[in-house]
Amino acid sequence: MSLTILRPGLLTTVQDLGRYGYQRIGVMVSGAMDSFAHRMANLLVGNEQGEATLEITLIGPVIRFEKDALIAICGADFSPSMEGIPVPTWRPVWVRKGSILKFSPSEVGARAYLAIAGGYAIDPVMNSRSTFLRAGIGGFQGRALKAGDVLNFRSSSNWFDSGVQNDLPFTYSAWRISKNLLPLYRKNPTIRVMEGGEYEWFTREAQANFFSAPFTVSSQSDRMGYRLTGPKMAVHEQRELISEAVTMGTVQISSDGNPIVLMADRATTGGYPKLAHIATVDLPLLAQVRPGEQLWFYKITLQEAQRLWIRREREIQQLIQGINFYLRLDKTRHSQ
Amino acid sequence: MRYQLKPLGDQAVIVSFGNTIDPETHRFIKTFTAHLHEHPFPGLIECVPAFTTVTVYYDPGLWIQENDSRLPYDHVCETVETILTALPEQEETAARFVEIPVCYGGELGPDLEFVAQHNGLSSDEVIRIHCEGRYLVYMIGFSPGFPYLGGLSEKIAAPRRSSPRLVIPAGSVGIAGQQTGIYPIATPGGWQLIGRTPLSLFRPNMEEPSLLQAGDIIRFCQISEDEFKFWMD
Structure with missing residues (x-):
C-alpha cells in the first residue's frame, strides 16, 4: 500500500509530535509546526495523535494514491483537489486507488497536514518519525520528499469500503x-x-514597543525560526548570557536587536536574551503565518497561558470523543 | 547549593545555580540531572543540563486536577524544590574518560598554522598543548553531540574566523576564543579548524546516540593521516 510523490512541492516532510528525550545531547525536537492541525488530521482517520503526517509548506505536492486510502487534510487551506473536484479539509476522505491529489496556493496559512489511516510505514529514529533535516535523519530518508518517492502506508482497522463510486x-x-x-x-x-x-x-521603550508595534515576518523564516523586523529591542547594557536551554516559542533578541521566534527545528540551547515566550496554545497560529505577514503580541501571564492550555486540551478531549463516535457510526453504516 | 526557578514558556522550568561556570556547579548539575533521570517524577518529559542551569520540560496535562486552583507550574516547582532539598551536595560520581584521536594540520586542520602564528608557537607546540589538556564536557548543545568543553590552555586560544565557513566537515576539531570543540555533523561555522577526528560523535542508530555526555572528561591524542584513513574505512 503506497502513494507516489509526483511533484514534491516547496518543502514536504514527514513529521510527528517531535523527538523528545534527546535534547540533553543536542538533538532538536523537530515535529509538526502546527501540532493542532497535525493531531486533528490523525484523529480524523482513526490514528493515534502522534502518528506521522506529511507537512506541506506553502506550495503543495502532487500525490498519486496507488491503493484505496482513508485520508484527512488539516491546517491551511491549499484548495486540495482530485480531477478538478475540491477535496474538503478537516474531515475524513476516502480516496480511490489511482486518484491524484493536487494543491493550489493558499489564501491564509502556510502549512497543511496530510494524514493517512494506518500511518506512513516509516521506521522511527530515536523514538520519532520526524524529519531532522540538518542531521539527515528520521522521516523519509532524513530529507524532504522528492518527485518519484514512494511512501508506504500500513493497513488500518479503521479502513472500510466506503463505496466510492467508480x-x-x-x-x-x-x-x-x-x-x-x-x-x-x-x-x-x-x-x-x-x-x-x-x-x-x-x-522600558523596548518592552512597550514589543507589545504595541507590529512586527513583520521576514523571508528568512523557516522551521527553525521566524526572524521578525520592527522596532529594535534595546537592552540597558550589553551582557553575556551563559548558554542554556531554549524551546519552541522562545522569543530571543539577536545582537542586532531583532527578535527571532524559535520554532520546531530550533537548536536545543541558545545564548541570546529571551524577551518573551509564545503561549503554547497560540503556536499553531504562529505556525500558519507566512513570510511578509505582520504579527502583534499581547501580554499574558504564565497562569493565563497554562489555563488557556488546559482549556484547549479539554476541548480537544471532547473533540476526540466526537470524532471517534462519528467514525464508528460511518463504519457501522457502511458495513450494513 | 543555592538555586532559582523561573519559567521557560508554559511547559518548562529553568533551575538556575548562579552565574559562574565552574566544576563545582557542574558537579551539582550532574548529580541533579542524574537523579531526575533515574527517578523521573510524573509529568517529566526530559531535562537539559547546561553550564549553570538545568531546564526541566514537563507535560502540564498530568498535573490537572478538578478543583485545584494551583497550576501545573506550581506543582512542578514544588516537586523540583523537594528533590533539590533532599539531594546530597557532595555526591561524587565518577566521570567517564574519553580519548579523541585527532589528525592535526594539513587539509584536515587548515587553520593550525594560523593558531600557531597567532600565539607565536610552532604547529607542533599547538598540538602538544592541545593534547596535554584535560577537558570537561560542561554541556551538549548547538547541534547533536556537540560538546561545550572547558579547559583550553590560554596559550593556544585564537579568535573566530572573520567569515564563517559554509560547511565544516563532521569530526572537525576547532578553537574559538577560549573554547575548543568538535563538530559532530557538517554545519556552517566560524571556528579555527586545527584537525579532524575519525570518531563519529553522533550515531543516531545506536542506543546511546551521542559519543559524549555532559560530565565526561576528554583528552585529545594525535594520530597520523594514515591512521585517520584507516579509522575512516
Missing part, C-alpha cells in the same frame, strides 16, 4: 470538525506571549 476519485464524510473549534487561523494575527527570562534586561 466515476469519482473520492468520497467524504457528512461531518467535519466545526470551524468554531479551530484556533483562530487568520492573517496578521495577534499572538499571546509571556515575559521571558531576560525581560528585565530590555529598556
Whole structure:
C-alpha cells in the first residue's frame, strides 16, 4: 500500500509530535509546526495523535494514491483537489486507488497536514518519525520528499469500503470538525506571549514597543525560526548570557536587536536574551503565518497561558470523543 | 547549593545555580540531572543540563486536577524544590574518560598554522598543548553531540574566523576564543579548524546516540593521516 510523490512541492516532510528525550545531547525536537492541525488530521482517520503526517509548506505536492486510502487534510487551506473536484479539509476522505491529489496556493496559512489511516510505514529514529533535516535523519530518508518517492502506508482497522463510486476519485464524510473549534487561523494575527527570562534586561521603550508595534515576518523564516523586523529591542547594557536551554516559542533578541521566534527545528540551547515566550496554545497560529505577514503580541501571564492550555486540551478531549463516535457510526453504516 | 526557578514558556522550568561556570556547579548539575533521570517524577518529559542551569520540560496535562486552583507550574516547582532539598551536595560520581584521536594540520586542520602564528608557537607546540589538556564536557548543545568543553590552555586560544565557513566537515576539531570543540555533523561555522577526528560523535542508530555526555572528561591524542584513513574505512 503506497502513494507516489509526483511533484514534491516547496518543502514536504514527514513529521510527528517531535523527538523528545534527546535534547540533553543536542538533538532538536523537530515535529509538526502546527501540532493542532497535525493531531486533528490523525484523529480524523482513526490514528493515534502522534502518528506521522506529511507537512506541506506553502506550495503543495502532487500525490498519486496507488491503493484505496482513508485520508484527512488539516491546517491551511491549499484548495486540495482530485480531477478538478475540491477535496474538503478537516474531515475524513476516502480516496480511490489511482486518484491524484493536487494543491493550489493558499489564501491564509502556510502549512497543511496530510494524514493517512494506518500511518506512513516509516521506521522511527530515536523514538520519532520526524524529519531532522540538518542531521539527515528520521522521516523519509532524513530529507524532504522528492518527485518519484514512494511512501508506504500500513493497513488500518479503521479502513472500510466506503463505496466510492467508480466515476469519482473520492468520497467524504457528512461531518467535519466545526470551524468554531479551530484556533483562530487568520492573517496578521495577534499572538499571546509571556515575559521571558531576560525581560528585565530590555529598556522600558523596548518592552512597550514589543507589545504595541507590529512586527513583520521576514523571508528568512523557516522551521527553525521566524526572524521578525520592527522596532529594535534595546537592552540597558550589553551582557553575556551563559548558554542554556531554549524551546519552541522562545522569543530571543539577536545582537542586532531583532527578535527571532524559535520554532520546531530550533537548536536545543541558545545564548541570546529571551524577551518573551509564545503561549503554547497560540503556536499553531504562529505556525500558519507566512513570510511578509505582520504579527502583534499581547501580554499574558504564565497562569493565563497554562489555563488557556488546559482549556484547549479539554476541548480537544471532547473533540476526540466526537470524532471517534462519528467514525464508528460511518463504519457501522457502511458495513450494513 | 543555592538555586532559582523561573519559567521557560508554559511547559518548562529553568533551575538556575548562579552565574559562574565552574566544576563545582557542574558537579551539582550532574548529580541533579542524574537523579531526575533515574527517578523521573510524573509529568517529566526530559531535562537539559547546561553550564549553570538545568531546564526541566514537563507535560502540564498530568498535573490537572478538578478543583485545584494551583497550576501545573506550581506543582512542578514544588516537586523540583523537594528533590533539590533532599539531594546530597557532595555526591561524587565518577566521570567517564574519553580519548579523541585527532589528525592535526594539513587539509584536515587548515587553520593550525594560523593558531600557531597567532600565539607565536610552532604547529607542533599547538598540538602538544592541545593534547596535554584535560577537558570537561560542561554541556551538549548547538547541534547533536556537540560538546561545550572547558579547559583550553590560554596559550593556544585564537579568535573566530572573520567569515564563517559554509560547511565544516563532521569530526572537525576547532578553537574559538577560549573554547575548543568538535563538530559532530557538517554545519556552517566560524571556528579555527586545527584537525579532524575519525570518531563519529553522533550515531543516531545506536542506543546511546551521542559519543559524549555532559560530565565526561576528554583528552585529545594525535594520530597520523594514515591512521585517520584507516579509522575512516
